[in-house]
Amino acid sequence: MPKGFLDATSVYPMRFLDGRVNPGLVHLNRVIDNPNIEIGAYTYASSFEPPEDWALRLAPYTFAGAPERLVIGRFGQIADRVRIITASSNHPMAGISTYPFAIFDHDRLAGYFAQMTDLPDTVIGHDVWLGDGVTVLPGARIGCGVIVGAGSVVRGALPDYCIAAGNPARVIRMRFAPDQIARLMAVGWWDWPVEAIARATPALARGDVEALAAMAPG
Structure with a gap:
């Protein structure tokens, strides 16, 4: 396996051809x-203007x-300018005004947060590619292997x-037939040992689902 290939411990997993680390991909x-x-x-994110705080930039x-x-x-690919807006971005809406008075007076925060219950998680599956400038709204559920334009x-x-x-994102087409998708989900290549994934990269680059399945470890 090439040195540094699929190094999960690396902050900056990509190098340019001249050996320099790419600080815009983490x-x-x-x-x-x-x-x-x-x-x-x-799972990586990339930015042409790398932030000091990636959590603040992304979510x-x-x-x-x-x-x-x-x-x-695992193995997500998040392009520049992606923004994930989770449910805590919302203001309580049951009252007359949605103005967030409590954020200016911390003594009121407990009552404010008490109005924000049962907020949905936002879940993005394995091997998802979010293209440049994608916005993900609160409670979105994005399946595995999805490409978002x-x-x-x-x-x-x-x-x-x-x-x-x-806007809103709608399905343009499916990448594989239903039986192939079921097969891919059963194979779950993203959970394989890293050595098996490294051996399978040629198969992953092709559309031959059975060839990939044949390489599943154990």
């Missing part, structure tokens, strides 16, 4: 430490102790292995 679980954000191994409303979680699977706004649920685009 493994997110190496740079985000937030109990409300769960990110699988090898600015997901504060530690929030009543909901953001869960992102640049500039799209995702709400609700997107099924495994679809290509979606638009």
Whole structure:
């Protein structure tokens, strides 16, 4: 296996051909430490203007102790300017005004948060590619193997292995036939040992589902 290939411990997993580290591409679980954000191994984000705080750039409303979680699977690919707006971005809406008076008077915060219950988690599956400028709205559920086109706004649920685009994002087509998708989900290559994944990269780059399945370890 090539040196440094699929190194889950690396903050900056990509190098340019001249050997320089690309500071604009990071493994997110190496740079985000937030109990409300769960990110699988090898999921990366890229930015042409790398931030000091990747959590703030990607999911600015997901504060530690929030009543909901953001869960992102393994081997995700998150392009520049993606923004994930989680449910804590909302203001309580049951009253006459939605103005957040409590954020200016911390003595009122307990009552404010008491109005924000049962907020939905936002869940993004394994091997998902979010294109440049995608916005993910609160409570979205994005399946595994999904590709979301640049500039799209995702709400609700997107099924495994679809290509979606638009505002709101709608399924343009499925990447594989239903039986192939079921097979891919059963194979779950993203959970294989890293050595097996390294051997399977030629198969992963092709559309031959059975060839990949034949390489499953054990």
